[in-house]
Amino acid sequence: MNTPSITQVQGVLVGHATNEEALTGVTVVLTPEGAVAGVDVRGGAPSTRETDLLDPVNLVQQVHAVVLTGGSAFGLAAATGVVSWLYERGYGFDVGLTKVPIVPAAVIFDLGIGRADIWPDATMGYAACVAAETTVAEGSVGAGTGATVGKVGGMGTAMRGGVGTWSETLANGVTVGALVVVNAFGDVVDDQGRIVAGARTSDRTLIGTGTLLRGGLSRQSFADSVGQNTTIAVVATDARLDKAAATRLAMMAQDGLARAIRPAHSPFDGDTVFALATGVHEAPPLVTLGAVAADVLATAIVRAVQAATTAAGVPAARDLAGS
Numbered sequence: 001m002n003t004p005s006i007t008q009v010q011g012v013l014v015g016h017a018t019n020e021e022a023l024t025g026v027t028v029v030l031t032p033e034g035a036v037a038g039v040d041v042r043g044g045a046p047s048t049r050e051t052d053l054l055d056p057v058n059l060v061q062q063v064h065a066v067v068l069t070g071g072s073a074f075g076l077a078a079a080t081g082v083v084s085w086l087y088e089r090g091y092g093f094d095v096g097l098t099k100v101p102i103v104p105a106a107v108i109f110d111l112g113i114g115r116a117d118i119w120p121d122a123t124m125g126y127a128a129c130v131a132a133e134t135t136v137a138e139g140s141v142g143a144g145t146g147a148t149v150g151k152v153g154g155m156g157t158a159m160r161g162g163v164g165t166w167s168e169t170l171a172n173g174v175t176v177g178a179l180v181v182v183n184a185f186g187d188v189v190d191d192q193g194r195i196v197a198g199a200r201t202s203d204r205t206l207i208g209t210g211t212l213l214r215g216g217l218s219r220q221s222f223a224d225s226v227g228q229n230t231t232i233a234v235v236a237t238d239a240r241l242d243k244a245a246a247t248r249l250a251m252m253a254q255d256g257l258a259r260a261i262r263p264a265h266s267p268f269d270g271d272t273v274f275a276l277a278t279g280v281h282e283a284p285p286l287v288t289l290g291a292v293a294a295d296v297l298a299t300a301i302v303r304a305v306q307a308a309t310t311a312a313g314v315p316a317a318r319d320l321a322g323s
Contacts, residue, residue, distance in 0.1 A: 004167040006177035007134040010238040011035065011278035014179060015132030016142030016163070017124045023114025023311055024070035026078045027142035027163060028128040029179060029234045032091045034062035035276040038247030039104065040254055042264075043230060043271035047073045050104040051272075056243040060102055064091050065129075066274045067105035068143040068181050068232050071119025079105040081125030106232040106272045108183040110146030112155055113312045136165045136179065139307030140316075143232075147183040148314055149261075149305060150198035151229060152209045157199040160316040161188075164304030166296045174281045176289055178253070178297040180233035182304040184261045185209070185268045190302055191259075197305035197317040204315055210262065230270035231257060231301070235293040237276070239283035250275035252290025256297030273297070 007014055011031055018025040039054045049067075053060050065082050069075035083101045086092060092099030111119070120143075128142065139162040140147075147161030161184065167177030182188060186209045187198025199209045235253040250273045257271060258264040265271050275293070283289065308316040 005136040005165040006167055006179040006234065006236050007136055008167045009175045009177045009236040009278060010280045012236050013132040013134060014136045015128040016137055017128040017131060018141050018145050019118065022118035023146040024110050024119055025142045025145040026120045026124045026128045027068045027181065028082055028125065028132060029066045030129060030132045031276055031278060032064055032086060034064060035278045036061060036241055036243055036246050037063040038243055038250045038275045039272065040247065040250035041272045042254055043269035044267035046270035046272055047107045048105065048272060049076050049079055050102065054104060056247055060093055061243060063102045063104055065103045066234050067103060067125060069105060069107050069120045070110040070143050070146050072107055072109045072111055074119040075107045076105055077122055078120040078125030079103045081122035082129055084122065085126050085129035104274060108143060108147060108181055108230045108232060109228045110183065112228055113146045113148060113314060138162065138164050138303055140309045140311060143181040144304060147181055149182060149184045150187055150200060150209060151185055152199050152212050158314050159197040159200060160308035160310065160314050162304040162308035164300040164307065166299040166303060168292055168296050170284060172284055174237060174239045174284055176237045176292045176296055178233060178235045178293065178300040180231060180297060180300045180304055182231050182301050183229055184231050185229040185266045186261050186263045188260055188301055188305045189262055196302055204320055206320065229268050231261060232272050233297055234274045234276060235297055237289055238278045238280040239289060240279040241277035241283055245286050246275045246277050248286060249290055249293055253293040253297050256294035257301065260298040260301035
């Protein structure tokens with residue numbers, strides 16, 4: 001049986017492109033036939049593209065992909081390659097003269113690990129589209145390649161983040177899925193509140209961001225973390241929603257982020273959640289979709305760090321579990 005993932009939502013594919021030398025990459029969530037979309041930005045340090053058009057008052061109703069990428073603001077260039085891939089295949093918003101693919105994007109800051117002079121570009125974005133399929137790799141892949149968490153003390157307290165996904169199908173056949181890139185300032189916790197990956201000591205003992213914050217940190221410690229974090233996610237459903245409902249779905253999904261990451265939505269994070277609705281099935285009550293979206297996003301976040309692997313001397317959760 002296939003592991004539940006966002007691609008169990010009808011009309012959704014996922015592709016990764018990875019640069020293991022530079023420790024960066026791109027993950028694209030493709031909806032070539034179009035999906036109604038919304039977005040909710042909660043973090044204090046976001047870096048995004050094409051999020052204004054997702055406002056329910058604006059004209060365009062559907063998007064054709066969402067790009068999640070490393071490389072900080074440099075990495076937004078990856079979306080150009082996704083636009084090219086879609087355009088070549090005739091997908092996009094019909095403006096009469098041509099079709100314009102609509103591709104929102106969000107980035108994480110991963111320049112502090114691997115190489116800071118190489119970041120995702122249009123070629124890598126295109127490659128992620130070519131690789132898109134229904135099987136979704138998790139962990140240190142795609143946009144999660146250089147992801148880290150627990151950076152309250154800079155990279156000296158960090159552990160590995162990554163990509164995670166999960167989904168749930170309701171009794172009426174509607175599926176809700178999530179895909180997330182976890183690159184948080186805070187710790188990732190399970191449904192019992194136990195830290196799975198987060199701030200640690202030099203001997204790899206988990207101490208937790210909350211403990212370090214309460215104990216007092218130097219201004220330099222915070223300076224090392226400013227703008228170097230962000231958890232970015234896509235939640236998707238095959239229910240029929242309008243843009244206002246998709247926006248509310250993204251907002252409710254943020255509750256899952258706050259459950260699984262502590263603290264969340266900090267001044268140093270750019271936490272952004274996109275919501276997609278492919279419109280295959282009649283929608284159940286929005287409160288149901290939102291509640292499930294929060295649950296699957298929280299599960300995907302934990303899976304992201306559980307699947308991550310050590311790189312550049314930064315340990316992963318699986319290393320601590322085996323020590």
